[in-house]
Amino acid sequence: MTSRRFWRRNGATGWALSAPATLAVIGFLLIPIGAVIAGTFMDPRGVFAPYIAYFNSGFRTTVLFRTLQISAITTIISLIFGFMTAYVVSRAPGKLKSLLIVAAVFPLLTGVVVRAFAWLIILGRNGILNQTLLGLGIINEPLEMLYTQGAVVIGMVYLFVPLMVLSLVGVLENIPKDVLQASSSLGASPMATFWQVLLPLAVPGLIVGAVLVFTGSFTAYATPQLLGGERQTVLATLLQQRAMVSFDWVGASTIAAIMTVITITIVLAMSHVARRINPMAT
Amino acid sequence: MMSDRPHFLLIVVAALVYLFLMLPLVIVVGAALSDTTYLTFPPQGLSLRWFENIFEISAFRRTIITSLQIALLGTLIALLIGIPAAYALNRFRVELPKWLGTLFVLPILVPEIVFGFALLKSFTVGTGAPIFLSLLIGHTLIVLPYVVRVISASLASFDFSIEEAAISLGSAPVKTFFTIVLPNVRAGVIAAFILAFITSLNDVSVSLFLTGPGISTLPIQILAHVEQFFDPTVASVSVLLMFLTVAVMAVVERTLGLTFLAK
Amino acid sequence: MTQPLALQAVSAHYGTTKVLEDLSLSVQAGELVSLLGASGCGKTTTLRLIAGFLTPTTGSIQLGGRDLTRLPTHRRDIGLVFQNYALFPHLSVLDNVAFGLKQRGIGPAERRKRAVAMLERVGLAVLADRAPGALSGGQKQRVALARALVIEPPLLMFDEPLSNLDAKLRVDMRVEIRQLQRSNGTTSVYVTHDQEEAFSISDRVAIMNAGRLMQFDRPEVLYRRPANTFVARFVGFENIIPFKVVARDGDRVTAETAGMILRLSQAAYGAIPDSFLLATRPDGLVVSTDPMAEGLSAQLGLRTYLGRAYQYQCDTQAGHLVANGSLTTPLEAGTSVKLVPMPEQCTILPADGAR
Numbered sequence: 002m003t004s005r006r007f008w009r010r011n012g013a014t015g016w017a018l019s020a021p022a023t024l025a026v027i028g029f030l031l032i033p034i035g036a037v038i039a040g041t042f043m044d045p046r047g048v049f050a051p052y053i054a055y056f057n058s059g060f061r062t063t064v065l066f067r068t069l070q071i072s073a074i075t076t077i078i079s080l081i082f083g084f085m086t087a088y089v090v091s092r093a094p095g096k097l098k099s100l101l102i103v104a105a106v107f108p109l110l111t112g113v114v115v116r117a118f119a120w121l122i123i124l125g126r127n128g129i130l131n132q133t134l135l136g137l138g139i140i141n142e143p144l145e146m147l148y149t150q151g152a153v154v155i156g157m158v159y160l161f162v163p164l165m166v167l168s169l170v171g172v173l174e175n176i177p178k179d180v181l182q183a184s185s186s187l188g189a190s191p192m193a194t195f196w197q198v199l200l201p202l203a204v205p206g207l208i209v210g211a212v213l214v215f216t217g218s219f220t221a222y223a224t225p226q227l228l229g230g231e232r233q234t235v236l237a238t239l240l241q242q243r244a245m246v247s248f249d250w251v252g253a254s255t256i257a258a259i260m261t262v263i264t265i266t267i268v269l270a271m272s273h274v275a276r277r278i279n280p281m282a283t
Numbered sequence: 284m285m286s287d288r289p290h291f292l293l294i295v296v297a298a299l300v301y302l303f304l305m306l307p308l309v310i311v312v313g314a315a316l317s318d319t320t321y322l323t324f325p326p327q328g329l330s331l332r333w334f335e336n337i338f339e340i341s342a343f344r345r346t347i348i349t350s351l352q353i354a355l356l357g358t359l360i361a362l363l364i365g366i367p368a369a370y371a372l373n374r375f376r377v378e379l380p381k382w383l384g385t386l387f388v389l390p391i392l393v394p395e396i397v398f399g400f401a402l403l404k405s406f407t408v409g410t411g412a413p414i415f416l417s418l419l420i421g422h423t424l425i426v427l428p429y430v431v432r433v434i435s436a437s438l439a440s441f442d443f444s445i446e447e448a449a450i451s452l453g454s455a456p457v458k459t460f461f462t463i464v465l466p467n468v469r470a471g472v473i474a475a476f477i478l479a480f481i482t483s484l485n486d487v488s489v490s491l492f493l494t495g496p497g498i499s500t501l502p503i504q505i506l507a508h509v510e511q512f513f514d515p516t517v518a519s520v521s522v523l524l525m526f527l528t529v530a531v532m533a534v535v536e537r538t539l540g541l542t543f544l545a546k
Numbered sequence: 547m548t549q550p551l552a553l554q555a556v557s558a559h560y561g562t563t564k565v566l567e568d569l570s571l572s573v574q575a576g577e578l579v580s581l582l583g584a585s586g587c588g589k590t591t592t593l594r595l596i597a598g599f600l601t602p603t604t605g606s607i608q609l610g611g612r613d614l615t616r617l618p619t620h621r622r623d624i625g626l627v628f629q630n631y632a633l634f635p636h637l638s639v640l641d642n643v644a645f646g647l648k649q650r651g652i653g654p655a656e657r658r659k660r661a662v663a664m665l666e667r668v669g670l671a672v673l674a675d676r677a678p679g680a681l682s683g684g685q686k687q688r689v690a691l692a693r694a695l696v697i698e699p700p701l702l703m704f705d706e707p708l709s710n711l712d713a714k715l716r717v718d719m720r721v722e723i724r725q726l727q728r729s730n731g732t733t734s735v736y737v738t739h740d741q742e743e744a745f746s747i748s749d750r751v752a753i754m755n756a757g758r759l760m761q762f763d764r765p766e767v768l769y770r771r772p773a774n775t776f777v778a779r780f781v782g783f784e785n786i787i788p789f790k791v792v793a794r795d796g797d798r799v800t801a802e803t804a805g806m807i808l809r810l811s812q813a814a815y816g817a818i819p820d821s822f823l824l825a826t827r828p829d830g831l832v833v834s835t836d837p838m839a840e841g842l843s844a845q846l847g848l849r850t851y852l853g854r855a856y857q858y859q860c861d862t863q864a865g866h867l868v869a870n871g872s873l874t875t876p877l878e879a880g881t882s883v884k885l886v887p888m889p890e891q892c893t894i895l896p897a898d899g900a901r
């Protein structure tokens with residue numbers, strides 16, 4: 002009898018149970034971020050003054066475009082290699098498949114700092130790659146690989162390829178096997194099945210993976226900081242500098258607002274697209 | 284017995300991708316074992332001196348402790364508020380609005396670095412709260428989405444009629460939750476704990492702003508160290524973290540099977 | 547274009563488990579053969595072997611003189627209808643049907659013409675531009691059927707095609723499938739676990755159990771003259787009683803089971819071996835209150851109402867039997883009766899027929 006009141010389907014219990022988490026997210030995340038963004042519109046110089054200042058600065062617009070560019074390149078490379086790898090993993094026999102999945106999970110569980118640091122050892126002026134190339138006599142003096150856009154992209158791809166592989170393995174395994182079998186029973190060669198059935202069915206998953214990687218690299222801090230340095234300043238490192246080095250809080254808030262708006266817009270737009278073209282949803 | 288196998292070239296590409304994933308980690312381990320005062324690979328003269336060095340540098344000692352404290356406390360709090368939320372989302376799916384589920388994903392949807400900065404500006408500076416508390420709140424929130432998502436996934440495959448059966452047999456609802464529901468999603472709780480703990484331990488973007496005199500986390504300390512010194516200490520700290528990851532994965536393998544993490 | 551299919555001594559293993567053992571089966575051109583059995587009997591494995599999703603460990607598969615055994619699926623030219631329809635969710639109904647034609651290098655205009663014509667045959671031309679997700683189960687199955695038929699395959703296979711449909715639709719669809727198959731004269735293999743479905747639709751039925759073929763014959767023969775106890779039980783011979791012949795007098799045979807004597811006529815039952823099993827359906831044992839009747843003595847137990855008769859659980863010295871009695875005189879539990887076998891509802895199995 003104690004249970005009757007509890008199970009009344011009015012959701013009050015549901016609200017009560019989720020209240021602590023809800024309040025925590027609202028109080029410590031939504032309100033602080035909202036306050037930061039709102040703050041940028043209360044500048045004594047005018048409503049959009051911080052944004053006008055931002056886009057009037059050649060350096061800061063360069064940083065924005067560099068960040069977008071690095072994220073786009075990272076996303077494309079991760080998509081291509083992630084998809085090919087995920088395809089092979091999804092087709093691997095049971096034991097090998099688990100092993101390959103574990104091998105992709107392991108780097109993910111290793112921190113970003115460690116993973117960026119690894120490339121520091123490889124790409125540094127006295128790094129392993131330079132030492133090897135010098136030792137082999139291919140080059141006469143060390144290459145400047147660190148603090149280039151290439152270094153940042155490599156570090157980012159390294160960061161996100163495992164994520165892409167894992168999410169695409171999930172996508173590929175969700176494609177019903179009998180649909181692929183139907184295709185080959187109707188005379189489609191493995192190539193035709195790939196292009197005409199598998200790939201179109203994987204597109205929504207590819208979009209989701211691309212969004213994950215794009216927003217992830219768009220807001221990454223440790224990798225561009227270690228591998229790009231000041232020469233390859235991106236939005237995240239600029240935000241940190243403005244806030245913690247220059248104590249320019251209005252500038253930092255503006256960057257935070259720009260990052261948030263771009264991220265949320267991309268996530269919402271692309272998940273809408275992914276849902277609309279998802280043929281498996283009925 | 285299955286006959287279709289991916290194209291040879293695809294297998295080569297996949298093998299190269301895995302090499303690309305593994306090699307840098309192998310190099311870090313090698314560098315950590317080197318006897319030299321600079322980073323090199325293959326290691327020249329094997330030695331564990333750089334591991335000892337970690338604990339001789341007080342900054343590392345302190346931050347390791349802080350990181351472990353924050354990760355443990357943050358994860359426990361996240362479980363404490365996240366499990367009821369995940370349960371409510373599943374049990375009262377019809378009654379609760381859809382946006383509530385989205386709300387719990389927000390901490391990983393908004394850029395982490397923006398969250399860290401906002402917490403510093405609006406909360407820590409605004410209220411004068413202690414750094415440790417801010418750090419704890421920040422970490423609790425960034426691991427909350429993992430907790431809610433993983434436990435929701437477990438609950439999604441839980442048959443709630445079992446719970447109703449227990450209640451119809453006279454078990455009180457709260458007792459039923461602990462004796463019937465929770466044991467059935469135990470795997471999810473363990474996975475959530477591990478995922479949250481590791482995420483917290485590795486976090487950079489939020490901790491970046493929430494450190495102050497005397498309080499910092501290990502990843503932030505590593506970043507600072509790398510920018511000043513180029514010796515193998517950081518490599519050995521990295522190896523230590525990797526060992527921790529391996530240990531955790533071994534525990535997962537024992538309890539749940541490793542492919543669980545891929546879900 | 548219609549061709550015979552032959553499986554010769556086909557075996558298949560998953561690791562060390564044998565799922566199919568030494569199966570030989572030949573399907574004549576234009577014939578519809580069902581593979582019938584419970585799950586795990588090997589019927590689906592057989593279909594997947596023919597389709598090429600699995601490769602047999604030993605044995606060969608031939609279609610109209612072509613050896614399929616090592617041929618990849620997409621070169622086998624077999625029309626397949628799947629249990630879950632397996633329609634391409636990203637293609638319209640029309641493009642689903644045209645898919646196989648496209649793989650055969652047929653141009654867009656011709657493809658469209660043939661696909662539309664095929665959709666008309668299954669009565670779905672109006673839905674040509676719909677997405678498969680928007681169709682009902684029955685419509686989906688018709689599209690799947692059209693997709694398999696339009697490529698005019700020499701062999702058509704069905705993998706439990708009706709099991710996801712409701713009972714009424716199932717009956718309509720199986721008539722439709724049979725009509726399409728007849729008019730095209732396509733050799734067909736039909737996998738099902740539903741006995742009524744298999745018997746109603748097939749020219750011949752192969753009953754399978756534990757990876758082996760138990761009996762392969764026309765439905766009428768299987769139903770009336772099962773070859774062994776497995777098939778007998780499968781088609782509803784619930785009572786199987788072991789007998790030994792004690793005397794022969796021309797046509798009359800006297801047999802004994804557990805101390806009870808029964809006289810049988812070989813004219814009615816066919817040749818009776820010295821040691822045999824009498825298999826009957828519940829309808830094949832008449833419940834008689836006449837103590838002089840030529841039957842097995844029994845005590846009635848639980849009575850249940852079947853609508854067309856009462857069914858009794860009976861205790862006899864030969865064990866537990868099930869018999870049906872008339873509706874006019876319901877009998878109480880504990881009544882002593884005679885159970886009289888009706889030859890037309892019984893069959894004689896050799897005693898070693900227990901496989």
